[in-house]
Amino acid sequence: MRFEITIEGPFTGISQLNSKLESFSPVMKRVPLHDDETPEIGRILIVIPGEDRLDRELSIIAGIVTEIERMLSLKPGFEIRVRNLAYSEPSAGSSQFAEPFNPIPSITIQPWSPELEHISDPHTIILDPRHAFGTGKHPSTLLCLKIMDLMAGDTSRASNIKGCKVLDFGCGTGLLAIAAIKMGAETAMGVELDAQAARAAKSNVALNRLSQRIDIMEGSWEVVNDKFDLVLANLVVSVLLKTGKSIPRHLIPSGAAVVAGFGENQAKDIKCFFEEQGLTVTRQFTLKGWSAFMMKPRLGGRGGTI
Numbered sequence: 001m002r003f004e005i006t007i008e009g010p011f012t013g014i015s016q017l018n019s020k021l022e023s024f025s026p027v028m029k030r031v032p033l034h035d036d037e038t039p040e041i042g043r044i045l046i047v048i049p050g051e052d053r054l055d056r057e058l059s060i061i062a063g064i065v066t067e068i069e070r071m072l073s074l075k076p077g078f079e080i081r082v083r084n085l086a087y088s089e090p091s092a093g094s095s096q097f098a099e100p101f102n103p104i105p106s107i108t109i110q111p112w113s114p115e116l117e118h119i120s121d122p123h124t125i126i127l128d129p130r131h132a133f134g135t136g137k138h139p140s141t142l143l144c145l146k147i148m149d150l151m152a153g154d155t156s157r158a159s160n161i162k163g164c165k166v167l168d169f170g171c172g173t174g175l176l177a178i179a180a181i182k183m184g185a186e187t188a189m190g191v192e193l194d195a196q197a198a199r200a201a202k203s204n205v206a207l208n209r210l211s212q213r214i215d216i217m218e219g220s221w222e223v224v225n226d227k228f229d230l231v232l233a234n235l236v237v238s239v240l241l242k243t244g245k246s247i248p249r250h251l252i253p254s255g256a257a258v259v260a261g262f263g264e265n266q267a268k269d270i271k272c273f274f275e276e277q278g279l280t281v282t283r284q285f286t287l288k289g290w291s292a293f294m295m296k297p298r299l300g301g302r303g304g305t306i
């Protein structure tokens, strides 16, 4: 498995770091600025070919980072992140996330760049993922978008997105919440545990001029005090099993839930889990080994007060 190490920080420091990290074949970039006030930031990408070498390489890199931070008295200094490339999406700014694309025919995703003018096309979403998950390229996100598109085209009121109140639990970049509004939802709330991802989601909502209709909250279920017509939850399996119990409580009786983030081979267990929570799986969708469920509350199911 290959790992990608990203180091971000003040551009002058990043330039010095880059020259000291030569043996790791680093790739250095300037990070595009959102406004004139942010200090200029640089980014270094390093790919480590195997798991066995990761610890060793990281400790060498961390040592050099600390040395440069001390030399330049950098505050707040550098940030280091590690991604397992086997399970990741393309990073923001990579060549795989540079051109507009259509994850589903009715939506265009336009990667943000500093030169980009505001786009008023109602079907285009401007997206700057930064370090958050949710570029629209991963099969689990694609499955959610496909199911939402299907719902939006459904004329039976119970599963139509139009006019709905939507919760995007684990919103990452905020893509699903934004897409829900583009598909006709009235309002959406995005909830995200990771502070940086929550910031990215807020910024994407603002880039798309939807701050009046989408609320992004940092946290988990404790920040959700409402019931919704549609709950979307694309989460890794451990989180889905830990947090999924709360979905029925936040659904109105005629509502629907879409869950994704599990493999086709895990679908049976995930189905049992949600049926125990009082939900009925109405349809299963599969893409490239990933699965997603469309679900509704079972009549007389738990539901309950918040």
Ligand SMILES: C[S@@+](CC[C@H](N)C(=O)[O-])C[C@H]1O[C@@H](n2cnc3c(N)ncnc32)[C@H](O)[C@@H]1O
Pocket (backbone or CB within 6 Å): 132, 133, 134, 135, 136, 140, 141, 144, 168, 169, 170, 171, 172, 173, 174, 175, 176, 191, 192, 193, 194, 197, 219, 220, 221, 234, 235, 236, 239, 243, 261
């Ligand atoms: C697989 S990503 C999905 C992002 C986006 N909704 C999509 O479909 O592409 C899952 C997100 O859930 C967030 N998350 C994990 N545990 C959470 C929790 N307990 N409460 C809220 N968000 C959580 C993660 O930080 C991550 O951004």
